[in-house]
Amino acid sequence: xxxxxYYSYEPFGRxxxxxxxxxxxPVEDNYFGSYGDKTFNPSCKIILTEHPTxxxxxxxxxxxxxxxxxxxxxxxxxxxxxxxxxxxxCSQGERIGEGNPCFGKVRVTNGKNERVVYxxxxxxxxxxxxxxxxxxxxxxxxxxxxxxxxxDDFLKDVSKDESILSLPIRKLAEVYQTSHTSIRRWxxxx
Numbered sequence: 001x002x003x004x005x006y007y008s009y010e011p012f013g014r015x016x017x018x019x020x021x022x023x024x025x026p027v028e029d030n031y032f033g034s035y036g037d038k039t040f041n042p043s044c045k046i047i048l049t050e051h052p053t054x055x056x057x058x059x060x061x062x063x064x065x066x067x068x069x070x071x072x073x074x075x076x077x078x079x080x081x082x083x084x085x086x087x088x089x090c091s092q093g094e095r096i097g098e099g100n101p102c103f104g105k106v107r108v109t110n111g112k113n114e115r116v117v118y119x120x121x122x123x124x125x126x127x128x129x130x131x132x133x134x135x136x137x138x139x140x141x142x143x144x145x146x147x148x149x150x151x152d153d154f155l156k157d158v159s160k161d162e163s164i165l166s167l168p169i170r171k172l173a174e175v176y177q178t179s180h181t182s183i184r185r186w187x188x189x190x
Contacts, residue, residue: 003057004050005064008032008042016042016077017070019061021054040077047060058082150176154186165190 004026009015016033020026032042048064051057061082065071070078105116108126122128154176158164164172165187173180 002026002050003052004043005048005057005060006033007048008045010040010042011044014040014077016040016062017064017068018078019054019082020056021057026050035077036079037077042077073166088089091171111150150178151182151186154183 001021001023001027003015003019004075005019006026007015007017016035018033019071020031022029022030022031026047032045035042037084049057049060065078065081068076069081070076071081101118104118106119106122106128107114107116108122108128109115110123117123154172167175169180169183169187172183177182
C-alpha cells in the first residue's frame with residue numbers, strides 16, 4: 001500500500017488537499033478527494049508527497065492544511081482542516097468544544113418533525129433520533145417489506161424443517177443469496 005498527499009483542482013479554479021492510500025501507482029489513481037462541495041469539480045491532480053504509513057501521510061496533510069488554512073481559504077474546497085485523528089472546522093478554534101453552536105444539543109423527533117434542542121430540554125412526546133418512530137423499526141410488516149422474497153422463502157423453509165437453523169450462517173447466506181449479516185438478522189427475528 002502506498003500512502004500519499006495530493007492536490008486536486010479545477011483548471012483556473014479551486015483546489016482540494018487530501019491524503020489517501022492505494023495499491024496502485026498514485027499518479028494513476030483516479031481519486032480526487034472526499035469533498036462535499038457540489039460546485040467543486042476537479043479534473044486534475046498533483047501528487048505532493050508519498051509515505052510508507054497512513055500516519056505519516058495524515059501528518060503531512062495536517063501540515064499542509066495548517067499552512068494553507070484550507071478551512072477558511074476561499075481557494076480551497078476543503079471545509080475543515082485535518083487534525084491527527086479528526087477534523088477541525090475553524091482556524092481560530094471558536095467552533096471547538098463549548099464554542100461550537102451545537103455543543104450540548106441533540107436531534108429530537110416526535111415521529112413527524114425533527115429539531116435540535118439542548119439535551120436537558122427535550123419536550124414531552126419527543127425522543128432522541130431521527131423522524132422514524134422506534135416502535136416501527138421491527139414490525140412484521142416492515143421486516144417482510146425490507147427483507148423481500150428471499151426472506152419469505154427462508155421463513156417457509158424454516159417452518160417446514162427447523163434443522164435448517166443449525167446450518168452454518170455462511171452456507172445459509174449462499175443458499176438464500178444474501179449476506180451472512182442478513183441471515184443473522186433473520187434468525188433473530190424468529
